[in-house]
Amino acid sequence: MKLFIPGPTQVHPDILAEMARPAIGHRTPECAELWAAARAGLGRLMFTQHEVFMLTAPASAMMEAAVRNLVHEHSLHVVNGAFSNRWFEIAKSNGKQAVAVDVPWGQGIDADCLRAALEAANAEGKSYDIVTVVHNETSTGTVTPLPPLAEVLQDYPNTLLCVDAVSSMAGAEVRVDDWQLDVCLFGLQKCLALPAGMAIAAVSPRAMQRAAEVENRGWVLDFLRLAKGNEKEQSPTTPSTAHLYALVAQLARIEQEGLENRWRRHSEMAAMTRQWAAGHGWLPFPQEGNRSNTVSCLARGEGPDFVPALNALKAQGILVSNGYGDLKGQTFRIGHMGEHTMDDLQDLLQRFDAALNAEVQS
Ligand SMILES: Cc1ncc(COP(=O)(O)O)c(C=O)c1O
Structure with missing residues (x-):
């Protein structure tokens, strides 16, 4: 099959060959080296100095991680397609007081619309812990410029900007630090051109600080536990080393291009x-x-x-x-x-x- 669907997409034969390498122990120096190389390459890809997390999981797991780690109670979700709606559903199903702002499918997210939603909450004495947006809505092929949204959030310092860049990362410009994204997450199966199987996120220092204050973050998706693992260049759980090999090789291919x-x-x-x-x-x-x-x-x-x-x-x-x-x-x-x-x-x-x-x- 040749894939012209919006992910998963074609994987280069050299990268598929990387996935056929023998499995290695996940507590070995070889694996730590691979982990470190992947984290460093991902930092360059995202233009970030933030903490970079990798999970052997679908991208949706990182959407859930953002909710579990960063929301005490209230979250805001701008919904302009199926995947932005998924984030809203994830927040509700995790017991959060989630509010959606509906934008017609096919329209980008307007900064004024975001400001109005934040102001309305303020008027009720409420503040949102996070706002979630999908950079590139795969369901409708709709992209939203992110810097204007980050600018609005300057006036709401308690609200963290969480961005799904699943179908834009590595295919379109995303600059995590310059654009002040507190969470920027994606999977491997879109513009990175790898088989699905890992979820990645860059998480800002202030988001890490928030996570330290939030209760019931769970175990598998806990940002603090993942950060501790990173200190040892390890995953707390057993990672797919096949994906790690492929990711490191593909990041090098991307840098070469x-x-x-x-x-x-x-x-x-x-x-x-x-x-x-x-x-x-x-x-x-x-x-x-x-x-x-x-x-x-x-x-x-x-x-x-x-x-x-x-x-x-x-x-x-x-x-x-x-x-x-x-x-x-x-x-x-x-x-x-x-x-x-x-x-x-x-x-x-x-x-x-x-x-x-x-x-x-x-
Ligand atoms: C924009 C967007 N977000 C999230 C997802 C979910 O990714 P996954 O199936 O890896 O959980 C997709 C999948 O197509 C997507 O396009």
């Missing part, structure tokens, strides 16, 4: 996809200014039905995603992320066109 080159490649693929879609009468689902460079979500508009072409591609071993949830049949999503090149994308779009033509002629 150069992060800015990698971001540029993603933005060129997004531009090519949008141009191709416009030729068919399909329009970007997200509003202008919030269109993702890593996943294009295209709305049917005046264009032809795309579902038969998706099925024809699947029969050839190529996966492109239908719309998410209620958007199924109305939108489809092309994940141009990770290892994909302009040539790979061109090949996909030509095959897509051939499938559409075959449908017209049948």
Whole structure:
């Protein structure tokens, strides 16, 4: 199968080979070396000096970790798609007093809208411990610039900014320290182009301070326990060493390409996809200014039905995603992320066109 879905995505054969290395003991110097190399590389990837945590878990586990470690009682969740809604659901299911601000799907998160929600709470004498936002909503291909949100939070020093960068990290610019992100989390299976299996987060010093004051953080996701492990370059639990080998090798590949080159490649693929879609009468689902460079979500508009072409591609071993949830049949999503090149994308779009033509002629 060739994956043009918005994650998981194609993994380079050299990286797959890294995963086939023999298992090593997780309390050995070899593993500590690997752990340290991964943490250092992740720090460079995220432009951060903050604590970097790694869990053998899905990215959603880090969403839960942010809630368990940083929320005494009240949390605010800006919801503009399925994954931002997941964070809200996670907070509720952990017994927190969670509030959602709903933004229409396809729209970015407006700084004024965030400020209004924080002010409304203030007026009631309430303050939120965290606000959660998804940088790149994979369900709708919608990206939100983060610095304006961080600027709003300057006026609310008790509210920590928690960001899901699952489908943007390594495919689009994210600068954790400059942008004052208290938590920035992601998984491996999107623009990093590794198989799913690890959750990563950078956690700021003030978020660590908060964690030290929050009760019932649990055991597995406890930031303090994870930080203690980092001091020894170890995971408190048994990590997937296959993923660690692959991660260290892939971070080196990414550095070899150069992060800015990698971001540029993603933005060129997004531009090519949008141009191709416009030729068919399909329009970007997200509003202008919030269109993702890593996943294009295209709305049917005046264009032809795309579902038969998706099925024809699947029969050839190529996966492109239908719309998410209620958007199924109305939108489809092309994940141009990770290892994909302009040539790979061109090949996909030509095959897509051939499938559409075959449908017209049948
Ligand atoms: C933006 C976003 N957040 C969170 C997740 C959840 O990731 P995982 O399935 O690794 O928990 C996804 C998965 O697609 C995602 O796209």
